[in-house]
Amino acid sequence: EIVLTQSPGTLSLSPGETATLSCRASQTVSSSYIDWYQQKPGQAPRLLIYGASSRATGIPARFSGSGSGTDFTLSINRLEPEDFAVYYCQHYGFSPPYTFGQGTKLEI
């Protein structure tokens, strides 16, 4: 089973700054299988990035994903007030379980 470890647990930044969120896998995984989601209180999760680096439909260009092997990154440039939320990476591979990281809370 792939275990995903996200860091930091909480990231405190201000609007206009750049956020860098990390997701480390317990073993080498295909970049095709790493996705990133945003979740705000009381709302459904929203797909941001799939296949490590492809932006989902309607996601602003300030969101970008990168990485390979065991280390993956979600970057958010020029933070907007609405970007403050919890972010999860997920390994949706060929076979289950389709594990999530524990999340990174991005706070002002």
Place this chain on the structure above:
Amino acid sequence: EVQLVESGGGYAQPGGSLRLSCAASGFNFKTFEMNWVRRAPGKGLEWVSYISDAGGITHYTDSVKGRFTISRDNAENSLYLQMNSLRAEDTAVYHCARKGSQYDLLTHNYKSYMDVWGKGTTVTVSS
């Protein structure tokens, strides 16, 4: 509009049962694989269960195997999660989510993701 709407959540005693439903609209439901994902209070997202488009293949996270059953009715555009032998640790908001996929020419793999989510239904297990 592509939409998923969950229902059926509520209160149950330990050992009790609940059946969650997820109504799909705005897309060809029978051609999409589906999942259930939950978020317990104060915790992160946890994948719970998967079902193939025709319903013949199902998967579960270890903690619910033998207790939960995922199913679907493609004629009714509906997904279900039968939850038996409920435990306090099953308390969570349960979301249904559609699986999307895209072929990756670089890796020759299919990129898989959950691209449509419902807002969730709350399950509380307590005596």
